[in-house]
Amino acid sequence: MASALHIAELRKSYGKHCVLDGVNFDVPEGSIMGLLGPNGAGKSTLIRSIMGIVEPDAGEVRIGGQPWSRAQARRIGYLPEERGLYKDMKVGEQAVYFAQLKGMDRPDAVRSLKKWFERLEVDGWWNRKVSDISKGMAQKIQFICTVVHGPELLILDEPLSGFDPINARRIIEVIRSLASEGTSILLSTHDMPSVEKLCDHVVLLNQGRVVLRGASDRLREEGWNGLQEVAFRGNDLSFTNALGALAHLDGIEPTTAEGVRKAGIRLRDGVSPSAVLEVLQGQVEVQEFIKVRPTMESLFIRAVEVQEEASESKAS
Amino acid sequence: MKGKLIRTIVLREWRTRVVKRSFLLGTLLTPLLSVGLIAASVLLTQGVDVHNVVLVEDAPGLITRQDAATGQYVPRCPGCFPERENLEYRFVREAPEDSVWKATGHTVLVEYDESVMQNKAGYLVYAKSPGVKAKRNIERDLSRALEHARVLGSTELDWEAYQRLKLDLTLYERESTATGREEGGGDEIRGGIGFMFSAILFVVLAVYGGMIMRSVVEEKSNHVVEVLVATIRPEELLLGKVIGVGAVALTQLMAWAILSTGSFALFQWVFDAGLIGDAGAVSAANEVPADLMTVMAQNKGLAVLLDIQWGVMVAGTVAFFIGGFLLYGSLYAAVGATVQSEQEGQGMVMAIIMPLMFAYIVGSSALGNPTLPIMVWLGWIPLTSPVMMLVRLATGVTWWEALLSWGLLMLTARFILGIAGRMYRLGVLHDGGRSGWKLWVHWIKGDDR
Secondary structure, three states, X not given: OOEEEEEEEEEEEXXXXXXXXXXXXXXXXXXXXXXXXXXXXXXXXXXXXXXXOOOOOEEEEEEOOEEXXXXXXXXXXXXXXXXXXXXXXXXXXXXXXXXXXXXXXXXXXXHHHHHHHHHOOOHHHOOOEHHHOOHHXXXXXXXHHHHOOOOOEEEEEOOOOOOOHHHHHHHHHHHHHHHHOOXXXXXXXXXXXXXXXXXXXXXXXXXXXXXXXXXXXXXXHHOOOOEEEEEEEOOHHHHHHHHOOOEEEEEEOOOOOOOOEEEEEEEOOXXXXXXXXXXXXXXXXXXXXXXXXXXXXXXXXXXXXXXXXXXHHHHO | OHHHHHHHHHHHHHHHHHOOHHHHHHHHHHHHHHHHHXXXXXXXXXXXOOOEEEEEEOOOOOEEEEXXXXXXXXXXXXXXXXXXXXXXXXXXXXXXXXXXXXXXOOOEEEEEOOOHHHHOOEEEEEOOOOOHHHHHHHHHHHHHHHHHHHHHHOOOOOHHHHHHHOXXXXXXXXXXXXXXXXXXXXXXXXXXXXXXXXXXXXXXHHHHHHHHHHHHHHHHHOOHHHHHHOOOXXXXXXXXXHHHHHHHHHHHHHHHHHHHHHHHHHHHHHHHOOOOOOOOOEOOOOOOEOOHHHHHHHOHHHHHHHOOOHHHHHHHHHHHHHHHHHHHHHHHHHHHHHOOOHHHHHHHHHHHHHXXXXXXXXXXXXXXXXXXXXXXXXXXOOOOXXXXXXXXXXXXXXXXXXXXXXXXXXXXXXXXXXXXXXXXXXXXXXXXXXXXXXXXXHHHHOOOO
């Protein structure tokens, strides 16, 4: 798959402090890539380097296959984490200003903005001053200003912060829709549920280095520790006896209101899920038999811990 | 594209400030008020002076006899009390009670102690001040009359001889140039006019420079700057801001110039048509009804306004404003980028504006001496030339000297713009933490630590 954004060996230090230490990754075209990492991992510096706000010490940034240039960077739709609007300006006038800075002519900007205002249901606010609108409304305007020029690559830093659940869902739908139309998106966030919902790729930074990257499904598959979940109706003892030597039982959750119990099991080597299912069905009523893949959050925590342990042992 | 982006920034800076009720109000009111003040001073000085009837208490030898026809005392030296506009003298042997002289139509009483000839002082008693001009005339007339009395009281002097010996020397100025002698003088007045222009420039640079700083601090605090510098180079953003806010200042200056000229022309038309003012006022020279220019020329204070070489001064102000604003505006922007709040910036602004303030103070104290070495030097140094060169322009300076000074100013402005751009780029995203002069030095060098 072609790369919408290519980062190779990117390095940046402030004095003696190394913030980016040879970062490499690609954002595939049309994908939504989650940029994850604990605070101070170097995410903001990485984004600022891509946008040309910070000049990297070394490395390469290619946008849409082309070497970095300010004109290329200007095409990117960038929504920074710390964002704001001019309080004394009218909403519409301000949105037109930002669209013009992205290279749009005024008539095109007004046309495109009117559509976006309608889509995000803020069309009645065009002539209002920013100081008169709510925080959530201002967030929507900022989002519109980011996408108004139809960028091929979007960099969104915590795009859902400040939104109530209803508006957050609306923004998630818009992000998905943009991706389905071919827009590539790099999404930096600490909100793991939104990563699960949105991102088909992730890159995890820690201490300025990439510690995990790839397609979300593949990473979760690779990170699977063999845990399966069986939902059943019936007696615990019958279930445990039936499981016998085929699998190791991790534990059984209390019965739900519907009388269903959930057990975590790990199959012994050479045992197939269908063999276990066949044995169990004779003893209990099996409702569900699913593979429990790790969450992005658990992958995140594990990867960070592994890297920090490695760094500590190296240091000692 | 670069030009288009800078133009977009310039337009926003300009539009958000000019399309504002407060700006329109300030722009309209200032020229109306200034022309109104000129109009008021013309109208108020025309035939509306208070008529002062001064009752003078006798001092030894001041009055002679009582006129039988009028009942008034006659001064011994009638020539010492010439006919003056709005001033009439009457004399009395002994100063009456206040209620008495007031009741008999007098407005002012002059009385003395017994030792008036020794301590040379008296009292001017009034219910309503006769005004500075009237007081000066009363002092002059009485001094002369008392002088006359003393001379007459002396056995060694006579008044005629004393008058002949007295000498008031007047020096008319002539400037010796390569082409001969030319009429000189008036430097102080011309310097004053130049100083007025430089004062306007100083205020505009300080006020609008502060506006740039506030704008940068605002963009930092409302986090708009991150989006801006992701779109346009910080140096270009800074240039756009300086030009934009500078254009606002120029718009206001131009509007003031046009509105003042228009208002003045209207006032002149109304005045000359006799619709307002004293229709009976006549020119002393030819006894015809006086027009506004004549009235102004006769008034020493207002005549100064007619001496102004408006074209040269306006062009010079605009030229030195452009250079000065590029220079000081970028410094203000750099300060705005390196501080976290407006209050923090105010302290640093004082250091920046100091050279201009120094030129302003030197300019005000050496108005009449435009060729003083310090005036010449400060006119050359780019940090002080925007203020000082306007004083020098008014008092006469060669065209090449003015052009070279402006050229130096523009070159320095370009250089400072580069340094300020670096500071702006690195400082504008700096959000607290370390600060201070060391960090500034790194930023000036372009080192983003």
